[in-house]
Amino acid sequence: MIDSSIKEYVLKVYPFSEGELLTVAPYFHKILLNRGTDLLREGALCNSIYLVESGSLRSFYNKEDGSDVNLHFTFEGEYTTSFMAYLNREPSQLTIQAMEDTVVWQLNLRNYPRPKDSNNPFSTYIRRLAIRLLISTEEHYNMLMMNNPVERYQYILSNKPFLLQKVSLGHLASYLGITRETLSRIRNNKY
Amino acid sequence: MIDSSIKEYVLKVYPFSEGELLTVAPYFHKILLNRGTDLLREGALCNSIYLVESGSLRSFYNKEDGSDVNLHFTFEGEYTTSFMAYLNREPSQLTIQAMEDTVVWQLNLRNYPRPKDSNNPFSTYIRRLAIRLLISTEEHYNMLMMNNPVERYQYILSNKPFLLQKVSLGHLASYLGITRETLSRIRNNKY
DNA sequence: GACCTTTTTTGATAAATATCACAGAGTAGC
């Protein structure tokens, strides 16, 4: 069953009819996560896309020195997965973790037989999701490549100001490819 | 007509039958490029994927200070495009340019009616290509994020040594997110 | 082979950012 709580987020990606929604419902499973719980762990296989109903997730790589690098944050109404791990069917390099108590819907893509005609609504929905996720990662990386730390912070201010409210400075720093200290100084106009 | 020169590269991605190859042939157009010619220019729309028969291409972003940043190199038997520009149907941020005299095959994806059933061989071929391209960009960016300049050079030595033969130090440097001078010093063990 | 152009190397210096150490704020639990 697709809750009214997430219906809006599903329809925003693909305008399913009421009848189609019923067909698609079995693909969705609700998961409750406590703060700090891993939804996908580095090294695990990834067969799902996740939709956040409430709360928030972060996706990060572990570096050899023990620190982690945030690649992506996912909030209410947004989707995430490790697309590389999913497509290559190889262990995920990414960990996806709840930043607070979070409700997610899992779209388990391999438990169900793939429809023959991939122009059906569900397949198109999944393809659109995949495209959104891949493009947003690529845009983020492009932004990092094209800008210095101060410009990256200004980019967040202009384009994703909600991140400043929702994410700790430490998490935001690695997302921007800099240290906590540097971001703190940028934020307080020390540069 | 699909030349025997590229047939191998097409079949490597999808095992078309001889009959299917005939169906698919009209999607391919041969283009000859002189060294330095732009195949796709920043600001242009992008409706194609390109397959290199011989020669080589580089894909780069122009930075505001006039320098450019190489994102990708494409050699014989490989494919490239600006996937973001193609999917979003927006002007390309990327320029794709011939590094030497180059023969490419253009797969113009919008000049032909989309088959209804996207599980047909050609659609699957295109989807597989898209996935390859997106993943290779993501892997490259991940590599840059996870490694310092010396490690990035060692990564190339271990994983893409042919780049050292085929690409100038200057082009390789921006691909690795560093300056020519730094790459030269790394290569000569000054770090 | 001489000449011109481009690429690579090297040294000196400057700039940016990280690292380290610690103080101060904020927050959660009791």
Added chain:
DNA sequence: GCTACTCTGTGATATTTATCAAAAAAGGTC
């Protein structure tokens, strides 16, 4: 409201890498 814990801010310093300038090497052309 106190305590412990985590997060943020600041200064001092170190490190990394860029920048600038110029020489050396390599490649192309006639």
